[in-house]
Amino acid sequence: MIEQQAIVIAQRGDSVEVEPLRQQTCGQCSAQGACGTSLLDQFLGRRPLRLTLINSIGARPGERVVVGMPEQVLLRAALSAYLVPLLALLAGGIVGGELTAWAGLPAVEAASIGGALAGLVLAMRWLRRYSIGLAVDARWRAVLLRRVDPHPAGVPVKLG
Template structure:
């Protein structure tokens, strides 16, 4: 599980919006000058807002400005990346192949397949919006046993 620290920027009934600082690998990457990541992060800012599902606590226990730790499962990141990138590409290739009568038909089929693939990704995202397995979750900080011993 990948852990990130962030600050709550909005509280909703079913989740929280957490702003995290983007950790870029530009300082250690070999392709530092050939990659557009550093340039894009300068243009867009260095913060990212993520919708996070609450565990068992109510919304009243969280407030804007509170610091929290969120967890994102690694396997979900891999599966989501494959879904977002590969499904529209395969749909575009399938559309081009299906309508391969002429060049214009193939281009139209590829664009239609690309749009269909994007729509399928969007529908999957809406369907999995509140599923704890597919979303970042709040990590509850465990109570340290040494503090309990001093209070007795």
């Protein structure tokens, strides 16, 4: 289970809206803001991500909670978002070029490019439907695991 701390923003009936706490790694990185991640954040701006989850732990607005998600969700999302469009792009290009060559038509390169774009468009349409299907399946949703103790017990230190 992948876990991330979040803060409860609002409560609506039996669900809550949470905003994950962002980890600031740029201050600890040796590149100190010169990397692509920092530049991309500056260009696009950071918009808060908000999730609506079933309030299974009775959390209230302002509380810190731990949100969990099965590892398989991240793996499936990464494979479907990166690998499927890439494979469809390649397959579309190959099919477009081969069909044009088989038919004996000129401009095989143009047909390859067109086939690649068609494959990419089809992959994106499939990805949209696939992600909607995953969103309605309760097995693939993030869940509230527990509250975060605002005053964690520390290790006792003996002075003197």
